[in-house]
């Protein structure tokens with residue numbers, strides 16, 4: 010399958026092998042800088058660099074340590090200094106090559122370097138293919154929370170090539186699956202069964218297509234796009250509290266369980282659907298267990314910096330049915346009474362697995 014979709018200004022190209030888009034890379038303006046991490050450099054980056062150099066292209070590779078801790082101001086500064094040291098010009102091309110960490114960081118660097126240089130993306134994790142590389146959000150973390158500094162800077166082109174997933178560890182599959190389940194619960198319920206049966210290019214394509222629908226309608230994230238934050242209010246809080254030891258996908262799965270509990274307890278979601286939601290999440294391999302030492306007040310404190318929040322209180326995306334989010338007068342999220350939220354948290358803490 011080779012197909013293209015446009016997501017805002019971004020051309021998203023789906024291709025089976027690297028060689029079906031190599032020609033596209035040859036057309037980019039030089040020099041080309043790949044921003045990647047040490048693992049992806051070894052697995053993929055160095056070979057791509059060599060192939061392009063064989064075609065006489067000027068190519069550099071900037072590699073950062075893998076992991077969420079690299080989404081920091083310090084690493085951003087280090088990358089910028091590397092770009093200055095090679096005298097990287099405004100008309101060069103920056104390509105993110107890696108997972109969500111690399112895509113978020115490289116996009117942010119590209120958006121501020123000389124007030125913006127051409128940016129492209131080659132996601133190499135499932136999560137980055139279905140979420141981080143498309144939609145234009147870039148960002149880094151601070152000690153106050155996740156993705157609190159960043160910009161909207163869509164890649165000109167994104168090449169999605171599942172061939173790169175062959176080396177992906179299981180934990181990283183789960184990370185991506187969590188975002189696909191999120192899209193299933195909120196936008197495209199057929200994905201819930203498709204993705205649990207067989208993870209293939211169709212599932213990736215369909216997830217991107219569903220994301221496109223909301224991003225095209227609300228690029229600036231002021232309403233409908235918040236649907237994509239299902240599970241993320243508590244998810245981001247848990248990631249931060251765990252100092253990013255908990256992966257994004259695991260944290261979002263627990264966050265979806267909390268929002269499922271809230272949707273059911275507040276009378277929006279039927280008991281059947283709530284039961285089925287827990288079953289689906291468990292069958293994917295997600296655990297609802299949380300560190301028993303985390304107190305409710307720690308959660309509340311982390312929610313103060315929720316980007317959807319108002320009055321320093323987080324807001325939650327709730328379900329009415331699979332594929333239907335409660336619209337809340339176009340806000341697509343709502344405050345929840347502290348007592349109800351505390352009950353949801355206690356429920357999660359009591360889950361045996």
Ligand code: ADP
Pocket residue numbers: 046047048049052075076077107108109110111133134135136137141173174175176177178181184185257
């Ligand atoms: P995510 O995409 O989930 O946000 P990261 O960008 O942190 O996550 O990538 C997760 C981990 O997977 C990192 O250690 C990264 O080096 C590694 N990784 C990325 N792509 C691949 C791949 N195709 N094969 C194996 N490991 C990969």
Ligand code: ZN
Pocket residue numbers: 140188241257261
């Ligand atoms: Zn996410």
